[in-house]
Amino acid sequence: MTRLGSLIEELDVEVGENAGLDTSVTGFAIDNRKVAPGTVFGAFQGLRVNGEDYIPDAVKAGAVAVVASPQAKVEGAIHIAHPNPRRLFALLAARYFAPFPDVTVAVTGTNGKTSTVELARQLWRMLGHKSASIGTLGVTTSVDQVSTGLTTPDIVTFLSNMSGLKREGITHAAFEASSHGLAQYRTEGLPVMAGAFTNLSRDHLDYHGDMDSYFEAKMRLFDEIVASDGAAVVWADDLWSDKVIERVTKRGLRLLSVGVKGQALRLANRTPTQLGQTMDVEADGKAYKVNLPLIGAYQAANALTAAGLVIATGGDTGKVLELLSRVQPVRGRLERAVISRAGAPVYVDYAHTPDGLRAAMEALRPHTRGRLIALFGAGGDRDAGKRPQMGKVATELADHVIVTDDNPRSEDPSAIRAAVMAGAPGAEEIGGRRAAIAAAIAQAGSDDIVLLAGKGHEQGQIIGDRVLPFDDVAVARECAG
Ligand SMILES: CC(=O)N[C@H]1[C@@H](OP(=O)(O)OP(=O)(O)OC[C@H]2O[C@@H](n3ccc(=O)[nH]c3=O)[C@H](O)[C@@H]2O)O[C@H](CO)[C@@H](O)[C@@H]1O[C@H](C)C(=O)N[C@@H](C)C(=O)N[C@H](CCC(=O)O)C(=O)O
Numbered sequence: 001m002t003r004l005g006s007l008i009e010e011l012d013v014e015v016g017e018n019a020g021l022d023t024s025v026t027g028f029a030i031d032n033r034k035v036a037p038g039t040v041f042g043a044f045q046g047l048r049v050n051g052e053d054y055i056p057d058a059v060k061a062g063a064v065a066v067v068a069s070p071q072a073k074v075e076g077a078i079h080i081a082h083p084n085p086r087r088l089f090a091l092l093a094a095r096y097f098a099p100f101p102d103v104t105v106a107v108t109g110t111n112g113k114t115s116t117v118e119l120a121r122q123l124w125r126m127l128g129h130k131s132a133s134i135g136t137l138g139v140t141t142s143v144d145q146v147s148t149g150l151t152t153p154d155i156v157t158f159l160s161n162m163s164g165l166k167r168e169g170i171t172h173a174a175f176e177a178s179s180h181g182l183a184q185y186r187t188e189g190l191p192v193m194a195g196a197f198t199n200l201s202r203d204h205l206d207y208h209g210d211m212d213s214y215f216e217a218k219m220r221l222f223d224e225i226v227a228s229d230g231a232a233v234v235w236a237d238d239l240w241s242d243k244v245i246e247r248v249t250k251r252g253l254r255l256l257s258v259g260v261k262g263q264a265l266r267l268a269n270r271t272p273t274q275l276g277q278t279m280d281v282e283a284d285g286k287a288y289k290v291n292l293p294l295i296g297a298y299q300a301a302n303a304l305t306a307a308g309l310v311i312a313t314g315g316d317t318g319k320v321l322e323l324l325s326r327v328q329p330v331r332g333r334l335e336r337a338v339i340s341r342a343g344a345p346v347y348v349d350y351a352h353t354p355d356g357l358r359a360a361m362e363a364l365r366p367h368t369r370g371r372l373i374a375l376f377g378a379g380g381d382r383d384a385g386k387r388p389q390m391g392k393v394a395t396e397l398a399d400h401v402i403v404t405d406d407n408p409r410s411e412d413p414s415a416i417r418a419a420v421m422a423g424a425p426g427a428e429e430i431g432g433r434r435a436a437i438a439a440a441i442a443q444a445g446s447d448d449i450v451l452l453a454g455k456g457h458e459q460g461q462i463i464g465d466r467v468l469p470f471d472d473v474a475v476a477r478e479c480a481g
């Protein structure tokens with residue numbers, strides 16, 4: 001049985017007099033609909049509603065304590081007051097859900113988080129550890145994959161998943177720290193031994209406002225979440241890398257920089273091969289030849305960042321680099337779905353930002369003898385400013401562009417397409433993703449390559465409130481058959 005007092009011990013919190021610290025706690029919730037007798041309820045100001053409005057309902061449902069701002073009105077339960085209630089809630093919940101896997105690392109960045117945590121999981125597994133990842137693909141172990149619906153789940157789901165992994169015997173876990181997740185304290189409280197930065201480019205400005213605030217949200221990982229004796233693995237070749245390195249150094253974290261400008265793992269040379277690429281990597285004064293069975297500069301970057309995390313947490317450099325030759329592709333990241341009847345390979349990729357589209361097209365270009373045909377859309381209820389920029393990048397780098405739909409959500413699909421088209425002169429507009437994929441495949445000749453971007457592993461098209469089953473890989477196979 002866990003007593004509230006033992007969770008609060010040593011934390012800098014205010015509770016009222018006669019606070020009943022002897023009360024036993026049976027769980028944590030941030031949604032009043034999930035409160036049961038004995039729950040600690042976290043009441044937070046959100047974007048849509050104020051969680052404090054649900055305090056009476058939470059108390060009625062049996063909440064014994066409420067973590068909320070000092071101004072909140074709490075009656076009938078203990079008010080644990082704090083100016084940053086989300087953070088305090090995370091700390092308390094982590095004490096309740098502990099223990100966690102021994103080695104935990106986190107990855108942030110606009111693109112590459114899913115790929116990096118997945119590759120780190122695979123490398124650990126090949127080194128003989130029981131490993132897991134948590135992110136866009138869900139909670140993944142070598143035997144299971146369970147979706148959580150978000151990249152970075154809410155704090156209660158996150159900590160209970162981490163705790164469940166520990167009970168299953170998982171010793172090593174890598175998780176994605178999205179900027180929303182970082183800004184909302186959805187992944188903290190547990191010791192994080194290393195953090196990685198992949199890159200920063202335009203996305204989610206609807207939420208963060210501008211690039212500097214978006215950057216600051218990401219930096220919480222290094223400023224506050226990674227343990228003070230932990231490590232930072234920084235992809236060194238991004239425009240923002242130097243700023244990240246500055247922050248990491250200021251905090252006193254052990255720095256492993258990775259990439260062409262990297263020092264811990266220096267990418268000296270990279271040569272595409274038919275099915276992958278070879279990399280010349282220098283580390284600790286030694287030269288290593290790495291055969292990576294994945295194509296594209298971006299996958300090389302993510303593979304090296306993942307290797308950096310595994311090395312930072314105790315992996316042997318030579319062994320880890322050698323194991324990169326045995327990694328499996330990541331679902332929906334330059335996944336070859338099918339070869340069309342005409343002989344054109346059709347790739348599915350999760351590129352959903354201007355930079356992601358550029359990375360995916362640059363990855364495929366060296367493998368394209370004829371034309372590169374790129375199809376994509378932009379998500380509704382998401383950063384609208386990225387739409388024309390995605391159109392622009394695509395028309396610059398592809399030989400033919402098809403603009404279609406990708407999760408319009410509450411927006412009018414044709415208005416989203418129009419915004420993309422505004423930056424994409426000469427592109428073809430086809431509403432309805434299935435019809436667009438069929439058209440892309442039908443016009444590809446044997447020397448051409450088709451890129452279906454934006455949905456990757458996703459299993460649905462979100463239209464209004466409905467999620468209609470949709471899988472780019474499956475649809476590509478149907479259209480090619
Ligand atoms: C914009 C955003 O991130 N919103 C998330 C956030 O909402 P919020 O804190 O603003 O919450 P709110 O809905 O205003 O509610 C405020 C509080 O009242 C509580 N509440 C609310 C209603 C009620 O009846 N009872 C109740 O107790 C809520 O639990 C919450 O604590 O917290 C909610 C609870 O955890 C999330 O479900 C919600 O995700 C929404 C659905 C979402 O679409 N999020 C996306 C944008 C997102 O987070 N994406 C990122 C990044 C994607 C990437 O990888 O690029 C991700 O990590 O997935």
Ligand SMILES: Nc1ncnc2c1ncn2[C@@H]1O[C@H](COP(=O)(O)OP(=O)(O)OP(=O)(O)O)[C@@H](O)[C@H]1O
Pocket residue numbers: 109110111112113114115116136151176178198199298299301302332333334349350351352355356357359360456
């Ligand atoms: N290192 C990288 N540099 C540039 N682009 C990348 C990089 N890694 C991945 N991408 C592009 O971004 C897409 C998404 O990759 P991934 O799912 O690994 O990123 P993510 O950060 O997890 O995305 P999300 O924020 O949606 O969870 C890829 O399909 C690819 O097009």
Ligand SMILES: N[C@H](CCC[C@H](N)C(=O)O)C(=O)O
Pocket residue numbers: 151352378379380382406407454455458
């Ligand atoms: N996790 C990201 C990527 C979504 C990819 C794309 N399919 C879209 O719906 O915009 C988001 O929620 O912004």
Ligand SMILES: [Mg+2]
Pocket residue numbers: 113114115135136137151176
């Ligand atoms: Mg992801």
